[in-house]
Amino acid sequence: MAEIINLRMARKAKARSENKAQAQANRAQHGRSKNERKATEAEIARIDRTVEGARRERPTEIAEDEA
Template sequence: MAEIINLRTARKRHARAAGEAQAAANRAQHGRTKAERRTSEAEVARLDRTLEGARREREREQD
């Protein structure tokens, strides 16, 4: 037999977990120094350039 639960508390528990996940994402995104952000942006740009340089000519013409 299924367990009986209170839907109001289940909704609150779900909302609290979603809020905590959002807060963790915000901390990860905004909780870095300017130097750390610039370093990660430079790394992403470097990886994009490497990937672009490795593409074949035919694929570049289609894009």
């Protein structure tokens, strides 16, 4: 015979587990120290500078040529 369950309790348990998973994701995303955030921002800025320096044509040169 099948086990009888209370659907209200099952629904609440499912919602709690989903909320717990969301909280874990938020902690991973926002739970960093100020130094870690600054280090990440510095790394992104460094990569952006490298990519900008490797461009064949800079956007300002293109705008000047069209004018």
